[in-house]
Amino acid sequence: MSMQDTFISHLVELRDRLxxxxxxxxxxxxxxxxxxRDLYAVLAQPLLAALPVGGQMIATDxxxxxxxxxxxxxxxxxxxxxxxxxxxxxxxxxxxxxxxxKRLVLPLVVASWLLFLVGMSFAYFLVFPMVFKFMAxxxxxxxxxxxxIDKYLSFVLTTFIAFGITFEVPxxxxxxxxxxxxxxxxxxxxxxxVIVGAFVVGAVFTPPDVISQIMLAVPLCLLFxxxxxxxxxxxxxxxxxxxxxxxxxDKNLERTEAGHK
Numbered sequence: 001m002s003m004q005d006t007f008i009s010h011l012v013e014l015r016d017r018l019x020x021x022x023x024x025x026x027x028x029x030x031x032x033x034x035x036x037r038d039l040y041a042v043l044a045q046p047l048l049a050a051l052p053v054g055g056q057m058i059a060t061d062x063x064x065x066x067x068x069x070x071x072x073x074x075x076x077x078x079x080x081x082x083x084x085x086x087x088x089x090x091x092x093x094x095x096x097x098x099x100x101x102k103r104l105v106l107p108l109v110v111a112s113w114l115l116f117l118v119g120m121s122f123a124y125f126l127v128f129p130m131v132f133k134f135m136a137x138x139x140x141x142x143x144x145x146x147x148x149i150d151k152y153l154s155f156v157l158t159t160f161i162a163f164g165i166t167f168e169v170p171x172x173x174x175x176x177x178x179x180x181x182x183x184x185x186x187x188x189x190x191x192x193x194v195i196v197g198a199f200v201v202g203a204v205f206t207p208p209d210v211i212s213q214i215m216l217a218v219p220l221c222l223l224f225x226x227x228x229x230x231x232x233x234x235x236x237x238x239x240x241x242x243x244x245x246x247x248x249x250d251k252n253l254e255r256t257e258a259g260h261k
Contacts, residue, residue, distance in 0.1 A: 017088040024084045029077035036069035043072055043156060044149070046124065050132035051145065060148050068149045075157070082113055104178060112171050119167030120160045122219065127159065131212045162205035166220045173227025184232055194224050 032039065044057060059065045078085075086109050094102060139145040176182050198220040202213035 036073040046128035116164040119163040123163040170227035177231040
């Protein structure tokens with residue numbers, strides 16, 4: 001098989017796997033669509049619980065009452081289908097990886113997904129109730145504190161992404177150490193800068209209140225320490241000879257091409 005045919009076969013496989021991933025998300029979305037309003041109600045519960053008696057959310061856009069619940073259902077569908085999406089990504093890149101990389105990548109991908117969900121859960125169950133109660137308590141007398149449902153969704157997504165990425169810190173530390181980019185000793189030397197950076201990140205990516213900033217910065221610092229501990233147990237990747245690596249890579253490519261045929 002020529003190089004051009006191999007390249008085309010890779011593109012065909014990439015297209016097929018992308019279509020499978022998109023189809024999986026759409027199937028889950030269609031199953032969730034009848035409950036889109038209920039899903040948004042669950043998402044809005046932390047704010048609704050903090051609003052004053054008689055308070056409610058509003059929609060300033062004509063189609064907002066339809067589009068916002070649909071966006072929430074699509075987000076939930078993507079999270080549910082994400083393991084299958086990652087499986088398709090893994091199936092595409094795995095044949096070109098060395099055996100020690102395969103042993104490392106798959107657990108890290110699964111851990112990244114789980115940690116991202118934990119970060120979102122942390123924001124939903126702990127951060128949102130405290131932040132919204134604080135906002136309700138400082139609202140000026142006579143001011144009706146309400147928000148547009150689209151703006152609320154934007155705020156929630158931003159916070160979810162901030163906390164989800166924050167909880168990926170252990171994975172980043174392990175990858176950097178395993179890849180030999182930096183040593184554990186160097187990372188320990190950077191600890192003061194990490195602490196300062198954590199509070200800067202908390203100030204940038206959270207609402208302008210001290211509570212949410214601390215609730216993002218403190219977990220970031222703790223997760224950095226957890227990454228150092230896990231990286232120490234994992235150590236660096238085993239050193240292999242170039243000839244052995246090249247031979248293994250050639251075998252992987254041969255198996256890939258045989259599969260395409």
